[in-house]
Amino acid sequence: MGITHFLTIPFVIPGHIIPLIQFSNVLANHGCKVTFLNTEYNHKRMKKAVAATAQANNIDDHDKESSKMIRFVTLPDGLDPEDDRSDIGKVLGSMKKTMPCLLPKLIEDINALDSKNKISCILVTFNMSWILEVGHKLRIKCAALFPFSVAGSVSFQFIPKLIDDGIIDSDDKDFFNHIVEEMKTMELLAEWWLCNSTYDLEPGALSVSPRFLPIGPLTESDNNNKSSSFWQEDITCLEWLDQQQPQSVMYVSFGSLAVMESNQFKELALALDLIDKPFVWVVRPGNNGDKTNAFPNEFHGNKGKIVSWVPQRKILNHPSISCFVSHCGWNSTIEGIYGGVPFLCWPFFNDHFLDKSYICDVWKVGMELEKDENGFISKEEIRKKVEQLLGDEAIRERSSKLKEATRKNLGEGGQSSKNIEKFANWAK
Structure with missing residues (x-):
């Protein structure tokens, strides 16, 4: 039987990239193989930050951006090098046009490198649900990591009701409409909803939506893995x-x-x-x-x-x-x-x-x-x-x-540790 192989794909901002890299390290420590997909622009930016940090602090950065069980791959975001990537909506729109047609070939190439351990699960962060549609067509299991509090994530589920009740005006509210569509796709195609939280921190929100599985706190990343940093670090x-x-x-x-x-x-x-x-x-x-x-x-x-x-x-x-x-x-x-x-x-x-x-x-x-x-x-x-x-x-x-x-949630017998084990076993 092959090793469980995750393809992890974050949205393009550090607030999504950091927890997904942290969880990728957790999965690798559980014996899983992880391929982490970044945009070409962000990958270059992070590699530059890693090298600058190493040079400034006189440390060896040889192969520091990955570990044995994590491989980094890239796809273009569809924008030109000089385009303004601080416009998050523009970046998202470009990615949705560019990446879905390129992803199946990338998955095929990744699987060809190790045919015994093909990608068995695609894990994305919020804003990337359209990736799940690609995974569904390829008959690959799908899951999502919500990089917000459970309370914030749960509130997204109630946006249609708030619109129906007239509390939120849906006219010209592209932001709310995007979230509604995102949640619909997540509900259909993401079999697991993971969150960087714990029962101790958010018992009320987790009782409202038991679909969320707390796996936090995601803070302990591989010390050798600095690739989640966008800027040179002063140590x-x-x-x-x-x-x-x-x-x-x-x-x-x-x-x-x-x-x-x-x-x-x-x-x-x-x-x-x-x-x-x-x-x-x-x-x-x-x-x-x-x-x-x-x-x-x-x-x-x-x-x-x-x-x-x-x-x-x-x-x-x-x-x-x-x-x-x-x-x-x-x-x-x-x-x-x-x-x-x-x-x-x-x-x-x-x-x-x-x-x-x-x-x-x-x-x-x-x-x-x-x-x-x-x-x-x-x-x-x-x-x-x-x-x-x-x-x-x-x-x-x-x-x-x-x-x-x-x-305590991360210790032996801790609730988050049990949940991570449950998720990893499902992916197998």
Whole structure:
């Protein structure tokens, strides 16, 4: 009998790529073979980031982008090299036109390389349900990984009812119509709905839709596998953190997509000076790359480190970290919980606000930064909330308890471990 062979295909943004690579590593550790399909553009970008990280930090990157059981392959996204890929809708539309006709030949070529271990299951993230139609025609099993909270994913199922009830206006709402079609296809063709969550974190949402199978927290990826990074990582900050006092350093990062308005960016910089505590601040390339988001002249920043990108999981698990100033994306939320770090919430869009509600209102492991009447977060508000958060022992205690409860899911006999085993056995 051959080895179970997964073809894993994420949507093109880091928030989907990262958890699918993490789960691909989990499947490989369970003895499965995994072929990971990326767009040519993203694959080149990631390889460049891996090489730059290795060169900058004087480490050997030979064959670091893959492990024995994972092979990376690519297809074009249909856009020209100079096209703007920050327009996610444009990228998605181009992929849907280009990739379905190319995928069957790629699958044929992959199977020809190892005829005893042909692809037995296609696993995609949300927004890629049209890939499942190809798999269905080829009579390959299909499954989906939802890279959001279960609550956010469940809400998608209720969009038709919200439209029927007049709560959502479906006219000119391409976004909602896309989600409705996506969910219909997922319901028909994805036999398993996996989610990066646990029963401890979302018992209510999982009871509403028992079809979701929690396999989280997906944080432990292969240390040699850096190919989920879009930017060069600065690992010198880990050495710097080693020199700091326990629970003394603020970690400030807003993920891979959020962009901060120029005046707000400057206010945050001044807030970090005002707080006068050590910090690691991730200023992503492009986050202030338009030059209007320059650091203010009066900003000193001499108590912290400003970096372009970091290995976030390692940062959040470092004993010197005191809190996480976060946009509340789901991957960051899960990684912060896994590290037992209190949150200061600064949501930007989409599911960030739902995740913020979980953090502040349900789990009670963080506080929200409040905007003024102009939608602006002042340096005084940031300073005040940091002091409140770091002085709140109850929040720190709840963070620690939630960390332990969440991690137990991955241990021997843990619920997520059982679910992963169940899924892998089904694929066999």
